[in-house]
Amino acid sequence: MKTLLFIAVFIIPSLGYTFSTEEETEFKVYGACGMCKARIEKAATSVDGVSSALWLQKTQMLSLSIDNQKVNIDKVHEKIAGSGHDTEKVAAEDEVYEGLPACCHYERAVYDDKPEHESHH
Numbered sequence: 001m002k003t004l005l006f007i008a009v010f011i012i013p014s015l016g017y018t019f020s021t022e023e024e025t026e027f028k029v030y031g032a033c034g035m036c037k038a039r040i041e042k043a044a045t046s047v048d049g050v051s052s053a054l055w056l057q058k059t060q061m062l063s064l065s066i067d068n069q070k071v072n073i074d075k076v077h078e079k080i081a082g083s084g085h086d087t088e089k090v091a092a093e094d095e096v097y098e099g100l101p102a103c104c105h106y107e108r109a110v111y112d113d114k115p116e117h118e119s120h121h
Contacts, residue, residue, distance in 0.1 A: 021069040022051070028088040029055060029062045029080055032106040036085065039104075043083040047076050062087075 029040050037055050040062060044053035049070025055062045064076065074089070081090040084100045086109040097108070 021067050022065060023068050024063065024065055025073065026061050026063040027073075027077070028060050028109075030060055030086045030106045030109055031055065031057060031104065033057070033103045035101060036104050036106070039083050040080055040085055043080045043085075044076055047071060047079050050076060 031037065031040055034057075037057060040055045041053040044050050044055075044062060044064060049067040050064055051067065052065040053062060062080075066073070066076075077087045077090040080087050081092045082096065084092045084096045084104070085106075086092050086097075088109070091109060091111055097105075
């Protein structure tokens with residue numbers, strides 16, 4: 001009986017951690033204020049498999065906890081860009097960026113595959 005109790009209390013719970021697909025990742029997302037922070041984090045966590053998101057204005061870095069079996073990280077970039085924020089991989093559409101409140105306008109990212117005049121405002 002003690003052996004069964006030992007297995008139930010110590011061995012079985014540790015099996016869940018062995019098969020965990022949760023991982024941490026981070027990437028640059030451009031923003032300017034607290035409203036940006038809320039919008040970026042909301043967009044990121046709306047993607048299935050993203051369990052948490054924390055964006056730091058000072059570093060412009062977004063830290064994510066994701067289920068790497070569910071999340072295509074490119075979809076996270078696209079979702080954030082769709083909310084008006086350039087990421088290190090995906091530029092927001094100009095119209096969406098222009099629709100952000102004035103306090104949310106940030107220095108736009110420059111992309112190698114985008115002409116210089118289209119990437120700054």
